[in-house]
Amino acid sequence: MIYARIAGTGSYLPGSPVSNDDLVARGIDTSDEWIAARTGIRTRYLAETGVTSSDLARIAAERALEVAGKHADEVDLIIVATSTPDFIFPSTATLLQSKLGITNGCAAFDVQAVCSGFIYALTIADKFIRSGSHKCALVVGAEVFSRILDWSDRGTCVLFGDGAGAVVLEAAEQPGILASSLQADGSHSPILCVPGNIAGGQVTGDPFLRMDGQAVFKFAVRVLGEVAHRVIEEAGVSADSIDWLIPHQANIRIIQATAKRLGLSMDKVVATVDQHGNTSAASIPLALDTAVRDGRVKRGHRLVLEGVGGGFTWGAALLDF
Template sequence: MIYARIAGTGSFLPGSPVTNDDLVARGVQTSDDWITTRTGIRARHFAPEGMTASDMAETAARRAIEAAGCAADDIDLIVVATSTPDYIFPSTAALLQSRLGIRNEGAAFDVQAVCSGFVYAMSIAEKFIRSGSHRRALVVGAEVFSRILDWNDRGTCVLFGDGAGAIVLEASEAPGILASALHADGSHHPILCVPGTVASGKVLGDPFLRMDGQAVFKFAVKVLADVAREVIDGGGLSAADVDWLIPHQANIRIINATGKKLGVPDERVIVTVDRHGNTSAASIPLALDLAIRDGRIQRGQRVVLEGVGGGFTWGAVLLQY
């Protein structure tokens, strides 16, 4: 059996942390206590003017490739999860392929599933590898959500940040990804969306992120617990067999509620939302890379990654690292 196994991880956060007090100083009508109490977020990072998703993706990708001990040209598949691409087209993945100097004409494409994007991209890449058509995939989540925030809406602008995370998946006889599940229900799209579009050289509609926070919370807690159980069951395991849970880093209340519903103790849940906020498709690989590099996640341990995002989309991956 061919497995898709994580060979290396990398991440990137732009600039210096922007604290809650920094947002207040910039004129956002909020407070550190209001933000931390409701979300657990203490800081986030914003890309400077001119920095794009592919800029951040390149740095994260190079770090993942280095950690994997391979060359860039060994990558024969690139999947980038982003809702904030550099261009309408070509894809950010194609731009990243060029920037990395990869000339082997392997496949490169983007996935748009918002905050579930990385899980979607990882699951897709795994199927390419298990089919035998590709040997080594670069999977990236990269976002510049600061460009689509309404700074007069304190209910959303304090939540999000920019960043990128990446993994190299490679074909292996040793166990890697053990199970995955992807879902969507488009009927829920009004509770989290950016309802604008570009046509005839103009932005039509609302170009900013809009969210019904209470509705998102209720939906997210339910589907994250359900999809985690789905992949755990699919891998023939129980929640007690899972060493680490890495949920999408959106809100500490959602993270805590999900862990509680699954029966996973707090000490086995990776939390990074406090230091970079909600980075959408980048949040899971950012948390994964941190926990691997600081030594918490060890080879052979079982990890559940799970995300939920606008669409609505949700999904999970069970893997043995």
């Protein structure tokens, strides 16, 4: 039997951390106390003008390839999860392919599932590898969400940051990804969206992120608990066997509520939202790489990765690291 196993992780955060107090100094009507109490966020990273998602993705990918001991030309599949692509087209994945110097003609495409994007991309790559058609996939979540924020809207602009995270997924005989589940419900799209588009060379509609925070909170807590239970049951394992829950890093209260629903202590949860803010599709691989590099996540540990994002989309993956 062929499994897809994570061979290496990498991440990248642009520039220096921007604190809540830094945002206040920029003229945003808020405070460190207000932000931290409601979200748990203390800092985030913001890309400089001209830095794109593919730029962030390249560094995260290079770091993951180095850990995996892989040369870039060994990659035969690239999937980039992003809601902030460099261009309308070509895809950010093909731009990343070029920046990595990969010339073997491997498939490369983007996945747009907002904050669930990495779980979607990871699950797709798992299917490719399990089919036997591909052996080494580069799966990346990369975002420059600062480009779609209304900096006069304190309810949203303080929540998000920029960054990228990557994993190298390789074919293996020993178990890696054991179960995954993807879901969506488009009827909830108005509570978290960027309702603008480009037509005739002009932006029509609203080009900024808009969110109903309370509605998102209630929806996220419910579906994250449900989808985590689903993959645990599908894998035929017990919740007690989970070493780490690595959720989408949106809000510490959502993370705490999800852990409670799974009966997990926060000691078993990787939370980086205080340092990174919400980096959308990048948040799960960023948190994973952080925990791998600081020694919390070790080989042999069993992980649940899960995310929920605008669309609405949500999903989870259970794997042995």
